[in-house]
Amino acid sequence: MKGNYRMKSQEKQMADRIILTGDRPTGPLHLGHYVGSLRGRVGLQHQHKQFIMIADAQALTDNAENPEKVRKNILEVALDYLAVGIDPTITTIFIQSLVPELAELTMYYLNLVTVARLQRNPTIKEEIIQRGFESSIPAGFLMYPVSQAADITAFKADLVPVGDDQLPMIEQTNEIVRSFNRIYNCSVLVEPKALLSSVPRLPGTDGKGKMSKSLGNVISLCDSVADVTKKIKTMYTDPKHLRVEDSGNVEGNPVFAYLDAFDPDKVALEAMKDHYKRGGLGDVVVKKRLLEVLLAELNPIRAHREQFAKDPAQVMRILKEGTEVARKVASQTLKEVRKAMKIDYF
Ligand code: ATP
Numbered sequence: 001m002k003g004n005y006r007m008k009s010q011e012k013q014m015a016d017r018i019i020l021t022g023d024r025p026t027g028p029l030h031l032g033h034y035v036g037s038l039r040g041r042v043g044l045q046h047q048h049k050q051f052i053m054i055a056d057a058q059a060l061t062d063n064a065e066n067p068e069k070v071r072k073n074i075l076e077v078a079l080d081y082l083a084v085g086i087d088p089t090i091t092t093i094f095i096q097s098l099v100p101e102l103a104e105l106t107m108y109y110l111n112l113v114t115v116a117r118l119q120r121n122p123t124i125k126e127e128i129i130q131r132g133f134e135s136s137i138p139a140g141f142l143m144y145p146v147s148q149a150a151d152i153t154a155f156k157a158d159l160v161p162v163g164d165d166q167l168p169m170i171e172q173t174n175e176i177v178r179s180f181n182r183i184y185n186c187s188v189l190v191e192p193k194a195l196l197s198s199v200p201r202l203p204g205t206d207g208k209g210k211m212s213k214s215l216g217n218v219i220s221l222c223d224s225v226a227d228v229t230k231k232i233k234t235m236y237t238d239p240k241h242l243r244v245e246d247s248g249n250v251e252g253n254p255v256f257a258y259l260d261a262f263d264p265d266k267v268a269l270e271a272m273k274d275h276y277k278r279g280g281l282g283d284v285v286v287k288k289r290l291l292e293v294l295l296a297e298l299n300p301i302r303a304h305r306e307q308f309a310k311d312p313a314q315v316m317r318i319l320k321e322g323t324e325v326a327r328k329v330a331s332q333t334l335k336e337v338r339k340a341m342k343i344d345y346f
């Protein structure tokens with residue numbers, strides 16, 4: 001009885017959680033998003049209060065000269081959400097730049113962070129190199145982890161389902177929350193926890209780094225059968241596995257990373273890996289299995305997407321309504337923040 005009660009109260013605690021995640025509208029969403037965060041959000045929305053943000057202001061930090069790209073991808077990302085099963089009647093989907101309270105919070109948080117601390121962020125360091133920003137970093141780009149802290153704390157989110165590239169951002173957020181609550185002697189802001197999936201970093205088709213929209217190494221959720229086929233055919237495998245009879249490497253081989261993430265038949269997959277390592281199994285056969293597995297996952301998503309894409313005005317209405325809800329929540333937090341900072345003059 002007692003145990004039962006404890007379980008119930010734990011369940012309640014879990015059900016009370018607030019989730020905030022988001023994606024940059026820099027391109028349609030890909031397999032990395034799906035396994036890293038998106039798939040999890042579909043399940044989480046039934047138990048928790050979930051907010052999903054399309055991070056257009058953040059996307060502009062490294063796309064300032066390309067606003068059309070950001071604008072166009074708002075709809076693409078929203079279609080991807082709906083296609084995988086995010087339900088806008090229970091999840092609030094909103095557009096970041098239309099919640100100006102987030103920009104104001106960012107302003108205040110920037111005073112709690114040093115430039116040196118921002119430069120130490122390992123994800124930012126990696127992204128600066130990838131984007132060729134070494135000699136001139138846009139200031140907005142360097143401080144986007146602070147704006148992410150504003151996004152998370154504005155909703156008092158305590159759970160953030162993300163890929164592992166986002167762990168330094170959660171750490172930065174927690175530092176800001178602790179500084180803010182200490183300096184202003186309050187408990188207004190809430191420390192969030194990252195929620196990592198079983199695949200926290202899916203590699204790109206080039207086998208180099210993480211699959212990422214900005215690196216052009218993605219399989220998108222909306223890719224046609226022909227595109228997926230072509231991308232798999234040309235994707236990186238083990239460069240030393242030249243002839244079928246050669247023994248091959250499974251580690252660092254993105255084909256097997258994708259099979260690990262998506263193939264439901266784990267027993268057959270282990271046998272396949274052993275065969276590949278022993279030699280005698282060609283890339284063509286392994287890639288054929290990968291194509292079969294991926295299309296089984298992607299075909300229904302694409303079909304759903306095509307349905308929603310018939311009525312873009314309806315999708316934009318969903319975003320408008322979600323943004324109105326998000327704005328109310330963020331402005332309440334901002335009120336509390338201003339009060340704690342003693343700048344609530346009138
Ligand atoms: P960009 O190249 O514009 O930064 P991206 O592909 O990195 O785009 P984001 O919008 O930055 O995608 O990331 C959104 C969310 O998806 C984050 O939580 C991130 O951790 C997760 N994510 C992105 N790529 C991957 C990946 N390859 N594996 C696992 N999770 C990922």
Ligand code: MG
Nearest residue numbers: 024165212213
């Ligand atoms: Mg990214």
